Amino acid sequence: MRYVSTRGGAQPQKFSDILLEGLASDGGLYVPESFPKADLAGWRKLSYPDLAFAILSGFMDDVPDLESIVRATYTREIFGSDDITPLQALEPGFHLLGLSNGPTLAFKDVALQLLGRLFESVLEKQKRNLNILGATSGDTGSAAEHALRGRRGINVFMLSPQGRMSAFQRAQMYSLQDANIHNLAIKGTFDDCQDLVKAVNADAAFKARHRIGAVNSINWARVAAQVVYYFKGYFAATPSEGGQVSFAVPSGNFGNIYAGHVARAMGLPLRRLILASNENDVLDQFFKTGTYRIRKSAQPTSSPSMDISKASNFERYVHGLAGAERVRQLWQELDAAGEFRLPPPFDIVSGRSTHADRVATIRWLYEQFGVMVDPHTADGIKVGLEHVGPGEPLICLETAQPVKFAETLHEALGREPARPAAFEGLEQRPQRVEVMDADAAALKRYIAEHAQ
Numbered sequence: 188m189r190y191v192s193t194r195g196g197a198q199p200q201k202f203s204d205i206l207l208e209g210l211a212s213d214g215g216l217y218v219p220e221s222f223p224k225a226d227l228a229g230w231r232k233l234s235y236p237d238l239a240f241a242i243l244s245g246f247m248d249d250v251p252d253l254e255s256i257v258r259a260t261y262t263r264e265i266f267g268s269d270d271i272t273p274l275q276a277l278e279p280g281f282h283l284l285g286l287s288n289g290p291t292l293a294f295k296d297v298a299l300q301l302l303g304r305l306f307e308s309v310l311e312k313q314k315r316n317l318n319i320l321g322a323t324s325g326d327t328g329s330a331a332e333h334a335l336r337g338r339r340g341i342n343v344f345m346l347s348p349q350g351r352m353s354a355f356q357r358a359q360m361y362s363l364q365d366a367n368i369h370n371l372a373i374k375g376t377f378d379d380c381q382d383l384v385k386a387v388n389a390d391a392a393f394k395a396r397h398r399i400g401a402v403n404s405i406n407w408a409r410v411a412a413q414v415v416y417y418f419k420g421y422f423a424a425t426p427s428e429g430g431q432v433s434f435a436v437p438s439g440n441f442g443n444i445y446a447g448h449v450a451r452a453m454g455l456p457l458r459r460l461i462l463a464s465n466e467n468d469v470l471d472q473f474f475k476t477g478t479y480r481i482r483k484s485a486q487p488t489s490s491p492s493m494d495i496s497k498a499s500n501f502e503r504y505v506h507g508l509a510g511a512e513r514v515r516q517l518w519q520e521l522d523a524a525g526e527f528r529l530p531p532p533f534d535i536v537s538g539r540s541t542h543a544d545r546v547a548t549i550r551w552l553y554e555q556f557g558v559m560v561d562p563h564t565a566d567g568i569k570v571g572l573e574h575v576g577p578g579e580p581l582i583c584l585e586t587a588q589p590v591k592f593a594e595t596l597h598e599a600l601g602r603e604p605a606r607p608a609a610f611e612g613l614e615q616r617p618q619r620v621e622v623m624d625a626d627a628a629a630l631k632r633y634i635a636e637h638a639q
Contacts, residue, residue, distance in 0.1 A: 188201070188202060188219055188220070188223075188245065188246055188247075188248050188249075189201060189219070189220050190202065190205045190217040190218065190219055190220070190407065191217070191218060191219075191220055191511075192211035192212075192213050192215035192216070192217060192218075192511070193211075193215035193216045193217075193218055193502050193503060193505075193506040193511060193514050194211070194213045194214060194215030194511055194514055194515050194518070195213070195215070195510075195511030195512060195514075195515065196211070196212070196213030196215070196511075196515075197211040197212045197213050197215065197217075199220065200217070201249045202246060202247045202248065202249050202250065202407075202408075203249050203250060203309050205217040205407055206305060206306070206309060206406070206407075206408055207306075207309065207310075207315075207317060207398075207400050208400065208401075209320075209388060209399070209400050209401025209403075209405055209406055210385070210388040210401065210405060212391065214385075214388075214389060215502065215506075215511075215514070216405055216407075216499070216500070216502050216503050216506075217407050218407070218503055218506060218507075219246060219407075222449060222452045222453050223242070223245030223246065223453060224453060224454055225418070225450075225453040225454035225455060226241070227428070227454065227455075227456075228428065229241075230242075230418060230422070231422050231428070232422075234269070235261050235269070235270065235271040235272065235415070235419060236257055236258050236260075236261045236262075236271075238415060238418060238419055239257045239260075239261055239301075239412070239415045240253065240254050240257045240258075242411070242414055242415050242418065243257060243301075243411055243412065243415070246407070246408075246411040247305075247408070247411070250305065250308070250309070252308055256301065256304045256305060256308060257301070259304060260300050260301045260304055261301075265289060265290065265296075265300060266288045266289050266296075266297075267288040268288065271288075271297070271416075271419075272284055272285055272286050272288075272297065272416040272419055272420065273285045273288075273423075274419075274420055274423035274424060274582070275558070276424075277552075277555075277556045277558065278556075280578060280579065280580045280581065281572075281581055281583075282420070282423075282424050282580070282581065282582045282583065283558065283560070283564075283568075283582075283583050283585055284416065284420040284582050284583065284584050284585060285585050286416060286584060286585050286586065287561075287585055287586065287587050287588045289330070290330075290333050290334075291326065291329040291330045291333050291359055292587060292588035292590065292591055292607075292610075293325075293326035293329070293330055293586065293587040293588070293591070294326070294413075294443065294584070294585070294586045294587065295326045295327050295329075295330035295331070296330045296333075296334070297412060297413065297415075297416060298408070298409040298410075298412035298413050299327075299330040299331050299333075299334040299335075299402065299409070300330075300334050301408070301412045302331075302334060302402060302406065302408050302409060302412070303331075303334030303335045303338055305408060306319075306335070306338065306341055306400070307338045307339060307340070307341065310339070310340040310341065311339065311340070315340065315398065316340040316341070316342070316398060317340060317341050317342070317398050317400045318341075318342045318344065318397050318398055318399055318400065318634065318638045319331070319335065319341060319342065319343045319344065319345075319399075319400050319401065319402050320344045320346075320384055320387055320388075320399050320400070320401065320634070321343070321344070321345050321346065321384065321401060321402045321403050322345075322346045322347070322377065322380035322381045322383070322384045322403060323345060323346070323347050323352075323360075323377070323380070323403075324347075324348070324351070324352070324377035324380075324439060324440070324491060324492045324493070324494055324495055325352050325353070325356050325491050325492030325587075326356065326492050326586070326587055326591075327402070327403060327404075328345045328347055328356075328360045328370075329356065329359035329360045331343065331345065331402040332345060332360055332363055332365075332368050332370075333359075333363075335367070335368075335402070336363055336365040336367065336368055337365050337367065338367070341367060342367050342369070342637070342638060343367060343368050343369060343402075344369045344371060344633075344634055344637070345360065345368070345369065345370055345371065346371050346373050346380040346383060346384065346630075347360065347370065347371070347372055347373065347377075347380065348372075348373055348375060348376050348377050348379065348380055349372040349373060349374050349375070349622060350372075351376065351377065351487055351491055351494065352491055353491065353591060353592055353593075353594070354614050355590065355591045355592070355593065355610075355613060355614065356491075356591060357614075357618075358613045358614045358616065358618065359613065360620075361618035361619060361620040362613065362616040362617065362618050362619075363619070364617070364619060368619075369621070369633075369637055370619060370620040370621065371620070371621050371622075371623050371630070371633070372620050372621070372622045372623070373623055373624075373625050374622065374623070374624050374625060375625040376484050376485050376494070376496075377485060377494060377495055378484065378485055378495060378496050378497050379625040380625075381403075381495075381497065381499065382497075382625075383625060383627055383630050384401070384403070386627040386630075387399060387627060387630060387631060387634070388401075390631070393631055397634055397635065397638045398638075399634075403440075403442075403499065404440055404441075404442025404443075404445075404499065404500050405499050405500070409442060410442060410445060410446050410449065410500070410503075411446075411449075413442070413443060413446035414446045414447075414449050414450045414453070417434065417446060417447050417450035417455055418450060418455060420432075420434070420582045420584075421455055421456070421457075421582070424580055424582055425580070430456070430580070431456045431457060431458035431580075432456075432457065432458060432580040432581070432582055433457065433458045433459035433460070433461060433571070433574070433575050433579060433580065433581050433582070434447050434457060434459075434460055434461065434571075434581075434582050434583075434584065435461040435463060435567045435568065435570060435571025435572075435574075435581060435582070435583045435584065436460070436461065436462060436463065436567055436584050437463045437465075437490070437493060437563040437564060437566045437567040437584070437586055438462045438463060438464065438470060438493065438498075439464075439465075439467070439492055439493035439494065439495040439498065440495055440498050440499050440500055441470065441498035441499065441500035441501045441503075441504065442499070442500040443584065443586075444460060444462050444535065445500045445501075445503055445504055447460050448460060448504060448507075448534075448535070451534075452507075458579065459536055459574055459575065459579075460534065460535045460536070461535075461536050461537070461538070461567075461570060461571050461574045461575075462474060462535050462536070462537040462538075462570075463537070463538055463539075463540055463566040463567040463569070463570035463571065464493065464537065464538070464539050464540070464566070464570075465488045465490045465493045465494070465539070465540055465541070465545075465563075465566055466486050466488050466539070466541060466542075467482070467485045467486055467488065467493060467494050467495060467496055468539045469481060469482065469495075469496050469497075469498070470498055470501070470537060471537040471538060471539045473501075473529075473537075474531075474533055474535055474536065474537035475537060476531070477528050477529050477530055477531045477533075478526060478527075478528045479501070479521070479526060479527055479528070479529070480525060480526035481496050481497050481521065481525050481526065482496040483496075484496070488542060489542050489545055489562050489592070489594075489595045490540075490545060490561075490562040490563045490565075490566050490592075492563055492586070492587070493563060493566070502514060502518070504535075505517060505529070508529065508533075509529065517529075536574055537570070538569075538570030538573050538574065539570070540565070540566040540569045540570055544565070544566070544569050545562045545565040545566060545569070545595065545599075546595065546598055546599045547569075547599075548560075548565040548566075548568055548569045549562070549565050549589075549595070549596065549599035549600065550599045550600060552565070552568065553599075553600055559589040559596060559600070559604050560585060560589060561585075561586065561587040561588065561589045561591060561592050561595075561596075562592050562595045563586045563587060564583065564584070564585045564586050564587070567583050567584060567586070568583045571583050588604070589604040590603075590604040590605070590606050590607070590610070593606075621633070
């Protein structure tokens, strides 16, 4: 499998090379030249590790120890059950796909636990070190840090927007004491953090000198790993062959739902792919009108991991619609005017949820089914139910454990979720974090002083 840039200006590369590179040299994102074709009949009865290996080997065919890496990743010890991503039927045709059973209680663990092992394996073979630079709006940071803490040859620099995450999310990251983990709280929004990552990556000489890599969903391995649970959820919801399902996906940076788009391109029989935005509804507006208009700043909400106005993975989707030359033109328009337009229709439908909607959905779900969900999952459920008809199977992707957003759960239910024993007193643990202005030069100086 070879990978090309969404902007067409980088040489095709194999997976092991793009794994370590992150952004392409022309500023684009890597995508495979073609998508592997699904073997629905052959994959239906596979265990999660077997299914993951079957799918990922099509994208990562130059990783000789891929099977052992996959089997070491997707275990009961790490994810709490052999199912890894268990499907819960709330009522006939209405399902919740549990993606948050990993070490940091968020769906990001499914991909990042794999990514940590892939990095370590490839770096060991190439006798190289890597300095990971990432940005997080909530859950990516903790999942990446817990997957990479203490790993040989890897240093992590994680940017997060100061004061914009829940106390639980901050503590999951900032309480880590590992020498290879560096938390930087940026005075600004997640979009500012993401812009800093792109600015550092755009300096080719600095990037090469300090061996900068990425764990955000700009890294293709993240997307590929997330494709797996779409197939797993589909097979669990449709015990026999045939039929379609719809997926509802809370989306901020467009990585999770783009994985569903890839799964459909591989042959997964999806009826609808439903995107849920919060008040930062840039993506919802695009899928309804065809106008992609970024905003100066994302609005803080009670589903903070989706407080994003510039969705990185959206470029991959546009590349699939229009090709590399058009992507270059559109992103030039975006840089100049802050917006561009593509004519509908699209193969993703969308909707918007507010804080009041989240609270109402959390309360309704608990009263109706005795199930607690986090606010992001509530966004997805609310929008998903608006789009499906009677008898149409719907799978809603769970994105995090509700304990990570106890304040909103308390508002909705008058009580907080039970806290796993391992997280008792988390917010009171000593924290290591540097506060920094949104200044690319200052960030580069910090990296240069602390890089391996």
